[in-house]
Amino acid sequence: MSRLWLIVPAAGVGRRMQSECPKQYLPLAGRTVLAQTLARLHAAFPAATLCLCLARDDARFDASMVPFADWRRIDGGAERADSVVAALAAVASEAADDDAVLVHDAARPCVATDDLIRLLAAVREVPDGALLAAPVADTMKRAAADGRVAGTELRDGLWHALTPQGACFGLLREAYRTALAQGVALTDESSALETMGRAPRLVAGRRNNLKITQPDDLALAEQILAAQVSRNPPLAAQHKAST
Ligand SMILES: Nc1ccn([C@@H]2O[C@H](COP(=O)(O)OP(=O)(O)OP(=O)(O)O)[C@@H](O)[C@H]2O)c(=O)n1
Numbered sequence: 001m002s003r004l005w006l007i008v009p010a011a012g013v014g015r016r017m018q019s020e021c022p023k024q025y026l027p028l029a030g031r032t033v034l035a036q037t038l039a040r041l042h043a044a045f046p047a048a049t050l051c052l053c054l055a056r057d058d059a060r061f062d063a064s065m066v067p068f069a070d071w072r073r074i075d076g077g078a079e080r081a082d083s084v085v086a087a088l089a090a091v092a093s094e095a096a097d098d099d100a101v102l103v104h105d106a107a108r109p110c111v112a113t114d115d116l117i118r119l120l121a122a123v124r125e126v127p128d129g130a131l132l133a134a135p136v137a138d139t140m141k142r143a144a145a146d147g148r149v150a151g152t153e154l155r156d157g158l159w160h161a162l163t164p165q166g167a168c169f170g171l172l173r174e175a176y177r178t179a180l181a182q183g184v185a186l187t188d189e190s191s192a193l194e195t196m197g198r199a200p201r202l203v204a205g206r207r208n209n210l211k212i213t214q215p216d217d218l219a220l221a222e223q224i225l226a227a228q229v230s231r232n233p234p235l236a237a238q239h240k241a242s243t
């Protein structure tokens with residue numbers, strides 16, 4: 001079976017969090033957000049190779065946050081897309097074109113193990129790649145410049161793009177190269193693949209795979225993690241409860 005590469009962009013400054021500390025280093029349920037996210041990925045894919053994109057001058061990172069045996073630190077770029085491209089370039093000489101790559105935001109610490117496993121299965125099965133996503137549930141309004149409603153948008157067929165998103169290594173690298181050469185602004189891997197005419201599969205994932213973006217999100221993430229742990233306690237705790 002082909003190798004699995006995990007790219008975790010964690011080189012952002014978290015402007016929308018309005019905190020001096022980048023959001024990936026804010027405390028969340030006893031660890032940093034970054035450590036929680038890496039623990040989730042490791043629980044699903046312990047044998048994967050991790051490419052962790054960090055700001056070049058990041059002084060908060062500590063290698064004890066990384067549970068993977070095989071991992072690399074990559075200097076991130078100005079935008080998320082630049083960080084992902086830097087990771088793809090850094091391991092290009094080691095990766096085979098048909099290796100699987102999943103890209104997951106450091107800022108999404110609540111991703112569930114079974115969603116990760118289903119997403120990887122789709123990435124291995126679908127030649128155009130795949131992403132976790134959630135169908136839009138609310139009525140969608142378009143705002144006018146004055147903050148009033150300009151109209152109601154059709155929500156049929158609209159999904160929120162989550163992460164991970166992934167594809168085969170060769171295809172994802174080529175997709176980013178093509179999109180950036182065309183000057184397309186990319187906020188996710190699917191957009192890069194779409195530029196090449198590909199149609200990645202939308203894999204329905206949990207809506208609570210929240211991207212910590214604004215100050216309120218941290219408390220919400222804490223509640224989501226607590227609910228997930230009480231529904232699915234670690235094996236040691238289950239054993240204790242049953243003896
Ligand atoms: N130059 C960048 C910008 C973002 N990211 C990462 O991409 C993920 C998603 O980006 P986002 O949530 O937008 O994070 P920030 O860019 O840090 O936030 P903001 O846009 O509010 O500044 C985050 O894990 C972030 O660290 C990155 O690796 N390199």
Ligand SMILES: C[C@](O)(CO)[C@H](O)COP(=O)(O)O
Pocket residue numbers: 080105160161162163187188189211
């Ligand atoms: C990749 C992503 O998390 C999918 O929702 C998102 O596109 C990141 O975009 P942002 O504009 O940097 O928040």
